[in-house]
Amino acid sequence: MTQQKTILRALAGETLPTPPIWMMRQAGRYLPEYRATRAEAGDFLKLCYNPELAAEVTLQPIRRYGFDAAILFADILLLPQALGADLWFVTGEGPRLSTITEQSDFDKLSGKEDIHETLNPIYETVRILRRELPEETTLIGFAGMPWTVATYMIAGQGTKDQGPAHALKAENRPLFEAVMDRLTEGTIEYLSKQIEAGAEVVKLFDSWAGSLKGEDFQKYAVEPARVITSELKKRHPGIPVIGFPREAGEGYIGFAKQTGVDCVALDNSVSAEWAAANVQVDGCVQGNLKSSHMVTGGQALVDEARAIVDAFKNGPHIFNLGHGITPDADPENVQLMIDTVRSCG
Numbered sequence: 001m002t003q004q005k006t007i008l009r010a011l012a013g014e015t016l017p018t019p020p021i022w023m024m025r026q027a028g029r030y031l032p033e034y035r036a037t038r039a040e041a042g043d044f045l046k047l048c049y050n051p052e053l054a055a056e057v058t059l060q061p062i063r064r065y066g067f068d069a070a071i072l073f074a075d076i077l078l079l080p081q082a083l084g085a086d087l088w089f090v091t092g093e094g095p096r097l098s099t100i101t102e103q104s105d106f107d108k109l110s111g112k113e114d115i116h117e118t119l120n121p122i123y124e125t126v127r128i129l130r131r132e133l134p135e136e137t138t139l140i141g142f143a144g145m146p147w148t149v150a151t152y153m154i155a156g157q158g159t160k161d162q163g164p165a166h167a168l169k170a171e172n173r174p175l176f177e178a179v180m181d182r183l184t185e186g187t188i189e190y191l192s193k194q195i196e197a198g199a200e201v202v203k204l205f206d207s208w209a210g211s212l213k214g215e216d217f218q219k220y221a222v223e224p225a226r227v228i229t230s231e232l233k234k235r236h237p238g239i240p241v242i243g244f245p246r247e248a249g250e251g252y253i254g255f256a257k258q259t260g261v262d263c264v265a266l267d268n269s270v271s272a273e274w275a276a277a278n279v280q281v282d283g284c285v286q287g288n289l290k291s292s293h294m295v296t297g298g299q300a301l302v303d304e305a306r307a308i309v310d311a312f313k314n315g316p317h318i319f320n321l322g323h324g325i326t327p328d329a330d331p332e333n334v335q336l337m338i339d340t341v342r343s344c345g
């Protein structure tokens, strides 16, 4: 069968004349239609667990801009919730969870086989999306990587330096590794169900990979990505996987080879020229325009977007931001980015 969808062609290693494009957090607070649906749902978590409304917000940026991919609307912290952690969001501050500081906190969690009861609405969102998305649009499922999710589960909230997770790793390695293992198993089951429901690609978000150094990066970022990717590919032959070890720096080099991911997503700490020479040599890359351009716009956005397309033009590339779009972004700047990228090549 010939592969028509541009995102899938790039993930298969094809160099396209114009890179396909989507955007992290493309369904989000910068869009008035998102804010309206979120208000209708009540709050963010209710929106995540309401398949009709979650599908609706996933579709909004596709209708408005015609992105080449849609990303399932959900959150990386739904998995810990499905494993039995308490989860809530404090407006203007971010997520809060019950903490893990001792063995008894871990013993209260449920096993990987129990997650689907909570996560079934997410799989229903995926099924609705596969019916409703335009034929040319690729549906991306996702999960957080064990380290990143563990940093929230251990601390009970977002932290600047992931201090509590590093401390548990240093002081009670068996408990830390038990959390990592439970998350690794749970992530495989969660993503496997998303794929069965119709996700055509999965993305692994390791937002805090950059705080793992040396051997820790190998053990807790590379190795879980390898295990999750190889198990998913065993169960679902051919499923493309995008890895996002954010701020990995030198850790980006060889990441695709070591883990088996089909594409490496790049953050803004690396230049496109460096990444073309050091990362794209192994296959598809995704990225990496600064999200601040979505706030400021203008000629700087146009110049920078063109420079990124140019740097990656000799290999497979999916255009994206280096991190999620922020609520203060101007929707018109998103259109300017898309027009710029699509007029290249």
Ligand code: CP3
Pocket: 023, 024, 025, 026, 027, 028, 029, 038, 044, 071, 072, 073, 074, 075, 076, 077, 093, 094, 095, 142, 144, 158, 205, 207, 324
């Ligand atoms: O990209 C997408 O549009 C798909 C949906 C998605 C969300 N979160 C929706 C969301 C994805 C892929 C995520 C990933 C996620 N969630 C990550 C990894 C990527 C990253 O940003 O580093 C992390 C660390 C989380 C955890 C999380 N969720 C935090 C820390 C916050 C609060 C910060 C914030 O931006 O408000 C969230 C909330 C969240 N997740 C929102 C959205 C659209 C905003 C919620 C709202 O509407 O109030």
